[in-house]
Amino acid sequence: MQTRSGSVYPKPDTEYYSPPSRKRRIVAVDFFDGLPDDLVLSVLSKISSSAHAPSDVVSITMTCKRMNELGTNPMVLSKASVRSMAVRAKKWSDSADRFLKRCADAGSLEAAYTLGMIKFYCLDSRSAGAALMARAAMGSHAAALYSLAIVQFNGSGGCKAHKDLRAGVALCARSAFLGHVDALRELGHCLQDGYGVRRNVAEGRRFLLQANARELAEAAPPATCQGQIHQQQQVRSDFGCDVPLAEPHPANRFMAEWFAAAARRKEVEAGGLRLCSLARCGRPETRRHEFRRCSVCGTVNYCSRACQALHWRLAHKSECVPMEQWADAAAAVAAANADLAVADGGNVND
Numbered sequence: 001m002q003t004r005s006g007s008v009y010p011k012p013d014t015e016y017y018s019p020p021s022r023k024r025r026i027v028a029v030d031f032f033d034g035l036p037d038d039l040v041l042s043v044l045s046k047i048s049s050s051a052h053a054p055s056d057v058v059s060i061t062m063t064c065k066r067m068n069e070l071g072t073n074p075m076v077l078s079k080a081s082v083r084s085m086a087v088r089a090k091k092w093s094d095s096a097d098r099f100l101k102r103c104a105d106a107g108s109l110e111a112a113y114t115l116g117m118i119k120f121y122c123l124d125s126r127s128a129g130a131a132l133m134a135r136a137a138m139g140s141h142a143a144a145l146y147s148l149a150i151v152q153f154n155g156s157g158g159c160k161a162h163k164d165l166r167a168g169v170a171l172c173a174r175s176a177f178l179g180h181v182d183a184l185r186e187l188g189h190c191l192q193d194g195y196g197v198r199r200n201v202a203e204g205r206r207f208l209l210q211a212n213a214r215e216l217a218e219a220a221p222p223a224t225c226q227g228q229i230h231q232q233q234q235v236r237s238d239f240g241c242d243v244p245l246a247e248p249h250p251a252n253r254f255m256a257e258w259f260a261a262a263a264r265r266k267e268v269e270a271g272g273l274r275l276c277s278l279a280r281c282g283r284p285e286t287r288r289h290e291f292r293r294c295s296v297c298g299t300v301n302y303c304s305r306a307c308q309a310l311h312w313r314l315a316h317k318s319e320c321v322p323m324e325q326w327a328d329a330a331a332a333v334a335a336a337n338a339d340l341a342v343a344d345g346g347n348v349n350d
Contacts, residue, residue, distance in 0.1 A: 032066075033066070037070065040066075040070050041070055041073055041075050041076060044060060044067075044070055044071055044073075044076045045075055045076050045079045047060065048060075048076050048077070048079045048080045048081065048084065049079040049080070049081050050081060051080065051081050051083060051084040052081075052083050052084075053083060053084065053086065054084050054085070054086065054087055054096075054099070056084060057071070057076075057077075057080055057084045057099075058099070060076075072102065074105075074106035074107065075106075077102055077103045077106035077108060077111075078103070078106040078107040078108050079108075080103050080108050080110070080111065081110075082110050082249075082250060083250070085100065085103070085108075085110050085111055085114045085250050086250035086253070086254075087099075087100070087114075087250070087254060088254070088257060089122075089254050089255075089257035089258040089260075089261075090257065092118075092254075092258075097115070100114060100115040100118075101115065104132060104135070109135075109136045109139045109141040109144070110136075110141075112132045112133070112135045112136040112139075112141075112144075113132070113133060113136040113141055113143055113144040113147070113251065114249075114250055114251045114254070115129075115132050116128075116129045116130070116131070116132030116133035116134075116135075116136065116144070117129065117133065117147065117251035117252075117254075117255065118251065118254060118255070118258075119132065120133065120151075120156075120157070121255055121282075121283060121284060121286075122254070122255060122258045122259075126157040126286070130148075130151070130157065133147055133148055133151075134148065137171070140174075140178060142175045142178040142179065142180040142183065143175075143180065143249055143251075145171050145172075145174050145175035145178070145180070145183070146171070146172060146175040146180050146182055146183040146186070148171050149167075149168045149169075149171035149172040149175065149183070149186070150168070150283070150303055150304050151168075152164045152165070152167045152168035152171060153165065153168040153196070153304065154286075154290050154291065154303060155287075155290070156286045156290065157286050158286075158287075159287065160287075165195065165196030165197075166196055166197075168196055169187070169190055169195075169196040169197045172186050172187045172190065173187055176207065179214060181211050181214050181215050181218070181246075182211075182304070182306035182307075182310075183306075184207050184208075184210050184211035184214065185207070185208060185211040185305070185306045185309055186304055186305050186306045187204075187207050188204045188205065188206075188207030188208035188210075188211060189204065189208075189305040189306075189309070190204070190305070191203050191204030191207065192204035192205065192208075215246075218246060245314075248280045248281075248282075252280060252281055252282045252283075253280070253282070254282070255281075255282030255283060255284075256279060256280060256281070256282035257282075258282070259275055259282060259284055268284055268285075271288075272288045273285040273286075273287075273288060273290075274291060274301050276291065276301070276302055276303040276307055277300035277301055277302055277307075277311055277316070278302065278307040278308075278310060278311040278314075281303060281307050283303045290303075291303050292308075294308075294316070294320060296320050296321075296322050297319075297320045297321055297322065300316060
């Protein structure tokens with residue numbers, strides 16, 4: 001090839017010449033950024049509603065910045081499952097408090113009830129806890145209605161004059177209408193005893209039968225879980241058969257673990273307060289002599305008749321001994337000690 005000046009470019013050796021290759025630039029495409037927010041929120045809501053632990057929901061927000069923003073969306077937090085609210089007492093912190101608070105503000109009734117129980121009984125924030133439980137109860141949350149009924153029956157958070165038996169029965173009836181087993185059993189005993197309502201033994205017995213029937217229905221496992229029944233604690237039903245004991249609510253489990261710590265238990269006992277003798281309940285007294293004692297032995301106390309009925313079937317039936325027998329046994333021991341003392345004195349004189 002000749003240039004304008006007349007010089008000629010040297011011809012390349014075609015045998016060894018090869019044109020330079022252009023490398024293609026590989027551009028990474030993030031298809032997740034192309035998904036619409038509505039679709040991602042729908043997927044996250046499904047994950048939140050089926051979460052088995054709080055970490056399942058929290059781990060979503062740690063993936064990336066967009067997941068952090070969408071994972072804390074009220075639509076996702078309002079669908080959080082019951083197990084995602086199961087915060088353990090030993091892991092309680094300000095971050096756990098904020099998580100439950102955000103879920104409650106997003107409209108989750110479970111979060112409002114759980115945080116309300118923790119604040120009312122564990123953190124001594126009576127007004128805030130009662131307000132959260134009332135918010136859940138207004139949303140027809142059965143456990144919240146039953147807990148408020150217990151508060152009214154016992155006058156919790158106030159004095160003895162703050163008891164309102166009629167309000168307790170009304171709340172218990174609403175919870176029983178929603179199918180709460182403990183509320184059905186509590187309402188049945190109230191009708192049989194005439195406690196806060198006109199006595200009706202037949203109607204009370206009907207509610208107790210409904211509670212037992214629902215307990216059996218809830219204990220019936222699916223076909224995939226029949227091999228796990230023997231691992232659960234069994235309780236004798238009033239129908240004469242053993243049924244697996246249902247798991248306690250995360251709020252009750254939190255309170256049981258909270259007051260199981262030696263320091264907190266000593267603090268409660270130092271104030272002359274007692275815990276409900278049903279360990280899985282976890283409720284403490286908010287004032288002295290708030291809970292009712294067993295009328296036979298007087299050694300155990302309960303926050304409700306439902307807890308008393310369940311503890312009777314679990315353990316107390318074989319442990320309950322009338323107080324008269326305790327007095328007779330104490331008198332017999334004192335007499336035996338006196339006889340031994342006299343005998344020892346006679347041997348010394350001889």
